[in-house]
Amino acid sequence: MVRPTIADIAIRAGVSKGAVSFALNGRPGVSDATRERILKIAEQMSWRPHSAARALGASRVDSVGMVIARPARTLGVEPFFAHLLSGVQSGLSAESISLQLLIVEDTATEIEVYRRWASEHRVDGVILVDLTVKDPRIDELKALELPAVVIGGRGGKGALASVWADDRDAMLSIVEYLAALGHRRIAHVAGTPLFQHTVRRIRAVRDAAPRLGLVDAPSLTTDFSDAEGAATTRKLLSQANRPTAIVYDSDVMAVAGLGVAMEMGVSVPGDLSIVAFDDSILTQLMHPALTALSRDTFEFGRQAAEVLLEVIADPAQTINRRTADPVLTVRESTAPPPRQVG
Amino acid sequence: MVRPTIADIAIRAGVSKGAVSFALNGRPGVSDATRERILKIAEQMSWRPHSAARALGASRVDSVGMVIARPARTLGVEPFFAHLLSGVQSGLSAESISLQLLIVEDTATEIEVYRRWASEHRVDGVILVDLTVKDPRIDELKALELPAVVIGGRGGKGALASVWADDRDAMLSIVEYLAALGHRRIAHVAGTPLFQHTVRRIRAVRDAAPRLGLVDAPSLTTDFSDAEGAATTRKLLSQANRPTAIVYDSDVMAVAGLGVAMEMGVSVPGDLSIVAFDDSILTQLMHPALTALSRDTFEFGRQAAEVLLEVIADPAQTINRRTADPVLTVRESTAPPPRQVG
DNA sequence: TGGGTTTGATAAACCGGTATAGCTCCTGCA
DNA sequence: TGCAGGAGCTATACCGGTTTATCAAACCCA
Incomplete structure (x- = not known):
């Protein structure tokens, strides 16, 4: 016997297909004794429902x-x-x-x-x-x-x-932490503004800036790629009044940013603090290891x-x-x- | 009409269900004219096969x-x-x-x-x-x-x-390249020997060693994790006669190894060459960027x-x-x- | 002209389940 | 004693396709 069907079970148990279906799906219609017997036979024959058949009858495909x-x-x-x-x-x-x-x-x-x-x-x-x-x-x-x-x-x-x-709260916690450390020039290398969560994060930074006394808190958008992350970092660090801290919307961009800082001789965390809005093994592999927001x-x-x-x-x-x-x-x-x- | 079935199409076309099935599956049994007509109607009604029904009948689930x-x-x-x-x-x-x-x-x-x-x-x-x-x-x-x-x-x-x-050829190409650069002490930080490809790579290194005049060419196995990659690198670099080149079986381990080298003051590529057996954005994000084997x-x-x-x-x-x-x-x-x- | 084959189509069985109408007993209660 | 009602089960329709047996009409060629 290849794959048993409920009809096979029904024959072995001496009952009808319907009874077997009831028993196997734990619904009323059969006595406990019969149910027990059917279940045991199904187990013995190692029966499993045919997904297509079930889907067709019950109109759900699991x-x-x-x-x-x-x-x-x-x-x-x-x-x-x-x-x-x-x-x-x-x-x-x-x-x-x-x-x-x-x-x-x-x-x-x-x-x-x-x-x-x-x-x-x-x-x-x-x-x-x-x-x-x-x-x-x-x-x-x-x-x-x-x-x-x-x-x-x-x-x-x-x-x-x-x-x-809550992206907003999360972003606030980062900015507040940096402000508490003494940072007043904090830049935000964001993802694409097409994403709702990016918008929420940008808004969070903007709203928190006055309260925390931030001198400058620009959010620069990117396409989330390491290339744009690096380019944006390069631009930020080339400014006259360059930021003392940068928050990146992804771990990959943060790593790319770290690379740019090293390449430009900007020491991390001495001259520049870096935070990644997303944790992963990447952030831990770096030297220095990156401060990051961990989500479950x-x-x-x-x-x-x-x-x-x-x-x-x-x-x-x-x-x-x-x-x-x-x-x-x-x-x-x-x-x-x-x-x-x- | 919610979702049309072939029965609906059959009615509209004035033919039987079977004819519709033949027509839609491009199999003989209907004339070209009829087939054409059925296909057009199916198109108009935007019919799509019900996957479960098809699976049940044709005993394949696509x-x-x-x-x-x-x-x-x-x-x-x-x-x-x-x-x-x-x-x-x-x-x-x-x-x-x-x-x-x-x-x-x-x-x-x-x-x-x-x-x-x-x-x-x-x-x-x-x-x-x-x-x-x-x-x-x-x-x-x-x-x-x-x-x-x-x-x-x-x-x-x-x-x-x-x-x-061909893992073997690939590994050979790496080792031969390093040997051509002048390296004679090449270490191989491998993955787990449970994997067939790991075994083939280890064997390739071992077999090539004498031919290329390598003084020492140990393959050390790991569990592919960054932690073991780092630990193994630390051990290798602490030896009296440390290797001048290390080949890593994965990009993550190579990155971890690079970190260890930097931490120990071993300059890459000055004192140590690093190759990753697998390419990714990771290897490109590093400074220095890692030489790596790229597979399509x-x-x-x-x-x-x-x-x-x-x-x-x-x-x-x-x-x-x-x-x-x-x-x-x-x-x-x-x-x-x-x-x-x- | 007639028998055999091919073509184009139909009706019905089938895949393996689920859902439902209906049947038979048994029980409880007036 | 009779009848309502429920438990336990069967028979059967059904889901939406595929496949097969069957058949009528057309076609072919001697």
């Missing part, structure tokens, strides 16, 4: 999707996604739901994928990352009636479910999976779950500013 | 799986997987086959996943990575009769299909997908495809050894 729209080149350096993925899977595995992952080049393709997934019934729901300002995916997913949860963007009313951490990305993913399953179970509700706040891990790249402040 | 058994912590720093994934997807997308990705902690769990996938008919085949010596997954997959392709391990007879690059990982993945699809189409055949050889990208971390050789 599978969720996740599309990452970034050029592959910039991916993978950041442990962010690997951790997020593991977290998502850990959240899904409890219900033994599988994950479809797709890496695409742009948002247009991403939306295409959602359409295809919806029309082919390939997933029960999706997880969104990298929420942008006026994100076109939101409306699309609503139109497709595909359950979804957004990672990292707290939605307003009528929005999709979401799981988010795994937990982030786990919660996203949980929320998605809830939304799939009851699409009517909108859940907005806030996760643990990130914490600043202070290492060797931050110190009080040099005395001879320009 | 989905392949890939399990990565590594602790999430060590994943993601290496762009290797991100590139590999993109490549695999690009190879699959042509046939619009989807990919199930799973990150697990160990091989035992990985095998569990294969069993589940096989019994639930969730995938048509799988892609294996990180082949080990006497890999238990091979026999398991054969027993499950699950089509598979191994990435990076060329199998012997009776083995699974595979896609591989994307292409690697693409070919793996291609081969897997062929194996799925005809499970009888065993394909062993060799991909393009890696090339050495020389950067700033390699130079002739110092004069005062111990």
